[in-house]
Amino acid sequence: MSVATAREVVRRRRADYLKAETRAEQARILDELVGLTGYHRKSLVRLLSGPDAAKPPSRPPGRTSTYALALPLLRKLWAASFFACGKRLETFLPDLMGLLVAAGEIKVTPFEEKLLRSVSSATIDRLPAADRSPKLRGLSTTKAGALLRSQIPIRTFADWTEQEAGFLEVDLVAHCGDTTRGEYLSALTMTDVMTGWTVLVPMKGKGQQGTVAALEMARKQFPFPVKGIDCDNGSEFINAHLVKYCAARQIIFTRSRPYKKNDQCHVEERNGSVVRQFVGYQRLESDEELALLRLIEVRVNRYHNYYWPMMRLLCKERQGSKVRKVYDTPKTPYQRLLALGDVAADVTKARLAQEYADPAQNPAALLRAITDLLEKLGEK
Template sequence: MNEARLTTIEQIEQFLTASGSIEFSAADDNGERYWHISRVLARFDYPGRNKRERGVLLRYLQHTSGYSRAQVTRLVTRWQCNRLAAVPLVKRYRAPAAPFARKYTAVDVALLVEMDQAHEDVCGPAIAHLLQRAYRDYDDPRYERLAKLSVSHLYNLRKSAGYQARRRSFTKTRPVCNAIGVRKAPGPEGRAGFVRIDTVHQGDQDGVKGVYHITCVDAVSQWQVEACVEGISEAFLLPVLALIIDQFPFVIVGFHSDNGSEYINHHVASLLEKLRIEQTKSRSRHSNDNALAESKNASVVRKHMGYDHIPQAYAKPINAFYQDTFNPWLNLHRPCLFATLITNHKGKTVKRYKPQEVKTPLECLTQLAPLGRVTFKPGITLEALQIQARSQTDLAAAQAMQSAKRELFAGFVKPKRRA
């Protein structure tokens, strides 16, 4: 680019306006951009210009050289310092004539891989000592360079691409070793009394925790009990767990949860052992072990309680709403889908949800009772549950539940968000 005809600041301003969308490039092998900056600064007498004119020149140099504003400012400052000493503006750096030579070659990496494989990845100091012995005591010339390998650089070689390409190992996920509970899927075999439990958090707001909903559902009859607690420590959880178990009309035989510490602890284990209830927990890589409780979290809890933050202070009225209105409606009037196991042409057992298998949990208990698959608690009979269900129609029970829910939500006073 020949820009010698630009002799005034006004011409440079017009040039910048007209060439705003044009990009300039320079073959900078010989410091062409540095020479261009020096010529412009000298021709326009940069030190004698006022502040506005200096700004125009800096924008011009930034546009034509391709350097950033900070880099142009540094070069202009250096030019002014060198001008009095008549030192030209030149580059202070250059690319190396040849890349750095590798001290440890691919052959050395292969020897290190061989040593690591034979000794099954012992610590770095031990491998470094073995490499020294291979050269010093056993006179193997291949280990001459590796005998001087430091322990820190040994780990660098292990992380290198050449090492990783030759040796890469994968390990399976190790299950948590906890003696509490049996790691297996529940085996109800068509009997009621094997419940699955899970926890739903109602969200945080400005670092303040919300309430926790507890979903407990029978694996066969889908009889469901919802509860609410302020926190998931044993101080809040143990009394509510006893209340949940008490609300089931039949005897609880099995108690299944995921591996969360709120259920896998000695306090819960002691409570279940006192009631002679078997405690099981989900297995690794078996996401369906607790799928029924997790599906109820979405279709019941999130649908009716939503996702918004609810302060912990309202756990008690929510729990009263669950016990008095919500749980009876769930089990006596809300239909559920029940799966039918079918063996397809490939011999695989699959689940199908047929329209004729839609029923309420109470209707399912009515079918299980004649088969001897339900053990009701003392003082509770199937006839009493049926009378309770017939005291209200399904529509009236749902409307009463919705009315109680609106009244519950109207009493919530949520904290104001921080500005």
């Protein structure tokens, strides 16, 4: 008799053993089971009178969560932050809560406010995340522009030593779907290295003149003067049009090393966390889709620059065989820009402060508007 069969025989006789009124009846059942299973009598007594092995052991109830009352609010704040990780959301949580309360998006009692101000990043990370789709990869559409490459200086990831706003990394994200055939829409991404301030501008195709026009449109949206542009080696950037454009505006023009994506790590990160996260990987090519994409990216620009806390890598510490990365306190690009003091005009500061505190354009409202536009884009 196998062990599983023997255990099943003992389990079936368990009820009879427990109902036995005399020791003689119990002894008779034990004698029967010893003959059938070969188990020792003491072992059979433990199996018959102990907890039922077929039933899972009951777990004692745990203590009530400290943040149980504030959990619904915490979920709303987490969603309004576009599901930011705990470390990014923890420091921005008081500001985000104030913005949503002022806009009438949420109501917070003094007790709930006290709980939310004391919540840790680990508690935020324990929130049940929504099912995430598998991460996709886009197609590379960079074609080398070799004619002017030798005339444009190289800047690597280690060469960013400027401690001021205005030095940007630029790149194109192709909304080509599964194939690069034909004409499709692209998104021009421009990211300030020091503050993280990012501007997205959609464009049709990736022609040289169209790229310069999109660059000019994006340049006007930055709240500080553009002093330098760093691009990859694609022909849409490495061309005479952009060289003349930068020279006429006294903008420093540099490029990354070929096939070294880390030289443009700041803008490459935004390509994934902003463009792909919001718009995705579907193919976009019509004028109607271009109009919708412009409406989407105007709102994405505002959401990212005012309400998207980010961490900057300060240094790396080697500890034996491991490398420990040290980051600064998470701040939004708007907060980093004000801390730098690179916004010279008081009018610009007032405009930025007004846009930041605008109740009609609060984080939750912006995300709802972006979601509605994305649904329309998906129907095209």
